[in-house]
Amino acid sequence: MAEPRWLDARELEAWEGFLEASAILGRRVEQQLKDDAGLSHSQYEVLTRLSTAPGGELRMTELAGFAKTSKSGLTYQVTQLEKAGLVQRVSSPGDDRGVVAKLTAKGVRVLRETAPAHAELVRELFLDGLSPKQFAGFAEGIRALRGRLSEYE
Incomplete structure (x- = not known):
């Protein structure tokens, strides 16, 4: 059996920093969206995925792929959005077994009202703390990680 590849001090510091930054960003974004719109x-x-899709709608299976969540997790979220009148589920045209999630007019309105403050928070917490050079390196690193991690999906 191969020896474990332990993290050196620099690698461990980066890993712990990533975890801490991710947790803080996640909590702040979650709180802002809850406060502003009652959304997770x-x-x-x-x-947002529905708003950029043609006609404001996507098959649930496509939406699950974009959302990086399980089908049951997505079903729960869409059910909550449907109860709030932000999304509706309809049968897929030409496929009675397929289900499409469709953004409602109320969903569009809530998104329009929420997006500016959300974008500002993301800019403030995620972008403003990095120089252009730091951001370029970070963005390149994230692209590489996403590519590597895509094989685990």
Whole structure:
């Protein structure tokens, strides 16, 4: 059996920093969306994905892929959004077994009202603390990680 590849001090510091930064960002974004719109971050992501889709609608299976969540997790989020009148589920045209999530007019309005403060918070917490050079390196690193981690999905 191969020896474990332990993290050196620099690697461990980066890993712990990533975890801490991710947790802080996640909590702040979650709180802002809850305060401003009564939405979870997952629900906001569903709304934004639908808002950029043709006709404001996506098959639930496509939406689950975008949302990086399980089908049951997505179903729960869409059910909550449906109860709030922000999304509706309809049968997929030409496929009675397929289900489409569709953004409602109220969903569009809530997204329009929420997006500016959300974008400002993301800019403040995520972008403003990095120089352009630091951000370029960070963005390159994230692209590489996403590519590598895509094989685990």
